Amino acid sequence: MTGAGATYPYGKDPLDRNIRIAxxxxxxxxxxxxxxxxxxxxxxxxxxxxxxxxxxxLLQRHK
Known part of the structure; x- marks a missing residue:
């Protein structure tokens, strides 16, 4: 498995949510x-x- 964002240029995944199982x-x-x-x-x-x-x-209930 590669690190999160490894499939993006320079390893920078803008949403930090992509992994690749190689x-x-x-x-x-x-x-x-x-x-x-x-x-x-x-x-x-x-x-x-x-x-x-x-x-x-919970926050919506207490409005």
């Missing part, structure tokens, strides 16, 4: 580690999104 031949151990890290990132982003939506809903 067709390489990692070992099984490296692949398992990459999958673990990737799923943790997806979980983290999902939790952050849910929390921000909950915050918006």
């Amino acid at each position: 067709p390489t031949f990692p070992t099984l151990e490296e692949l398992e580690q990459a999958i673990d890290i990737f799923t943790l990132c997806v979980q983290l982003v999902s939790i952050e999104k849910l929390l921000s939506e909950k915050k918006v809903n």
